[in-house]
Amino acid sequence: MTDTTKYVPFEERCGNESIVYFTRDLSPEGIKKAYEKVNAGITGKVAIKLHTGEKNGPNIVPSAWVKQLLETTESLKDATIVETNTFYEGDRYTTEDHLETLKVNGWDFCPVDIMDKDGVVNLPVEGGKWFKEMSMGKTITDYDSLFVLTHFKGHTMGGFGGSNKNIGIGCADGRIGKKWIHEKNGDQWGVVEDELMEKITESSKATVDYFGKHITFVNVMRNMSVSCDCEGVAAQPVVTPNVGILASIDICAIDNASVDLIYAMCEEDHHDLVERIETRHGHRQLSYMQEIGMGNAKYILIDLDNDEVRITPKKAVEGVQPFKLISK
Numbered sequence: 001m002t003d004t005t006k007y008v009p010f011e012e013r014c015g016n017e018s019i020v021y022f023t024r025d026l027s028p029e030g031i032k033k034a035y036e037k038v039n040a041g042i043t044g045k046v047a048i049k050l051h052t053g054e055k056n057g058p059n060i061v062p063s064a065w066v067k068q069l070l071e072t073t074e075s076l077k078d079a080t081i082v083e084t085n086t087f088y089e090g091d092r093y094t095t096e097d098h099l100e101t102l103k104v105n106g107w108d109f110c111p112v113d114i115m116d117k118d119g120v121v122n123l124p125v126e127g128g129k130w131f132k133e134m135s136m137g138k139t140i141t142d143y144d145s146l147f148v149l150t151h152f153k154g155h156t157m158g159g160f161g162g163s164n165k166n167i168g169i170g171c172a173d174g175r176i177g178k179k180w181i182h183e184k185n186g187d188q189w190g191v192v193e194d195e196l197m198e199k200i201t202e203s204s205k206a207t208v209d210y211f212g213k214h215i216t217f218v219n220v221m222r223n224m225s226v227s228c229d230c231e232g233v234a235a236q237p238v239v240t241p242n243v244g245i246l247a248s249i250d251i252c253a254i255d256n257a258s259v260d261l262i263y264a265m266c267e268e269d270h271h272d273l274v275e276r277i278e279t280r281h282g283h284r285q286l287s288y289m290q291e292i293g294m295g296n297a298k299y300i301l302i303d304l305d306n307d308e309v310r311i312t313p314k315k316a317v318e319g320v321q322p323f324k325l326i327s328k
Contacts (some may be wrong), residue, residue: 004194004284007263007274010313013297015290018250020257022316023304026222026242028068031061033304034247035147038216039075041249044144046079047113049167051151054091054232055104059223061151063106070110079147080111084137085174086230087182093174115139116173123210127292128202130195135177136206145214146207148251152219152258154226154236154273157189157196159282160262161228162255163217164289168204177203197284205294208251217254219246221261223323226276240273241265241320252295256286257313264313265320 002008021037023030053060070076085098092098095117102112115137122133123140148163155161158169172178181199184190191199208215221243227235243261248254259277262270277283290297303311 002287004197004281004287005278007278007283008287010260010298015298016296017298017300018248018253018296019302020246020248020250020253020299021302021304022244022246022311024244025305026220026244028065028072030245031065031069031149031218031220032073034218034245035069035073035216037304038218038247038249039147041213042075042145042147042216043214045142046076046145046147047082047140047143048076048079048147048149049082049170050149051166051170051229052081052083052102052107052112053105053229055101057105057229057232057235059151059153059225059235059238060105060229061149061220063109066149067109076147080113080143081107082113082115082137082140082143084116084170084172085114087174087178087188088230090230091232113139115171116175120173120176123206125202125206126209128205130199131180131202134203134206135173135180136171137173140171140207140210146211148215148217150217150219151223151229152221153224153228154276155228155280155282156231157192157280158200158228158285159277159280160259160273160285162219162258162285163251164204164255164285165200167207168200171207172203193281194284197281198288201285201288201292201294204251205292208294216249217247217251219254219258221245221258224273226272238323241269241323243317243320248299250295250299252286252289252297253299255289256297257299257301259286260313261317264317269320
């Protein structure tokens with residue numbers, strides 16, 4: 001098997017190509033511009049899955065950005081933000097604490113559904129080797145469409161957190177699904193490296209398959225700590241430059257493109273995040289998504305800022321600036 005600690009360059013990948021859109025515009029307008037390229041399947045009752053963060057988390061997609069997006073985007077005007085409770089004991093472990101944290105972080109401008117507050121539902125995992133089904137927040141099946149709005153960053157256990165991690169962990173319920181993914185031999189966090197990447201991915205596949213053509217993905221590459229937003233104010237300081245926003249209807253392609261943009265930076269800029277991805281076997285998320293039929297590892301990167309020409313990841317990160325914290 002391929003060494004899952006190693007990066008596979010674009011030219012060495014096989015298969016078809018999907019479309020991934022890119023803008024350098026890190027703003028509500030930038031998210032809207034990217035989303036509107038990939039929202040044809042977003043109809044009916046719409047859920048938005050994003051990471052609402054621990055209390056006062058400094059790196060999440062700002063709630064003010066999302067508020068403006070919903071106010072100015074027709075297909076999202078009646079959307080509901082969806083979350084689940086956490087497996088670890090923190091600010092979002094219980095529904096009561098989770099609701100308080102949502103208020104603190106400014107997620108009070110639209111409905112927020114903590115999907116596992118009243119129970120769970122099992123969705124099938126087709127073609128998995130670890131799971132036949134995944135335990136999800138009960139109300140996930142109340143929605144017709146899912147917009148996966150992801151803050152792309154590092155992750156303490158997953159190496160990186162992209163769209164795959166956002167729904168693979170974030171839609172699994174806090175007591176059963178997340179336990180299936182993380183716990184092994186009585187150790188709450190006993191699943192690591194390749195096994196963890198594969199279990200996250202199989203959970204993600206259950207959600208992707210459920211929504212079918214009615215799911216789409218946007219990755220926001222800003223404030224990219226090596227730490228997940230689960231760590232809140234304890235997250236490691238950000239040293240990776242901000243990049244921009246990616247959008248695709250292909251979860252495998254968008255996460256591959258996001259990782260490619262990190263690797264396309266110079267050594268000084270990407271060292272910490274690359275080290276985090278490789279030491280946690282994060283690349284196994286990408287290869288396993290392709291293996292179990294979730295999408296393509298190759299893609300055509302379209303520059304929304306320059307007449308929608310095709311560009312390379314290297315061109316996309318050309319001129320990135322040393323990180324400066326973007327205020328909310």
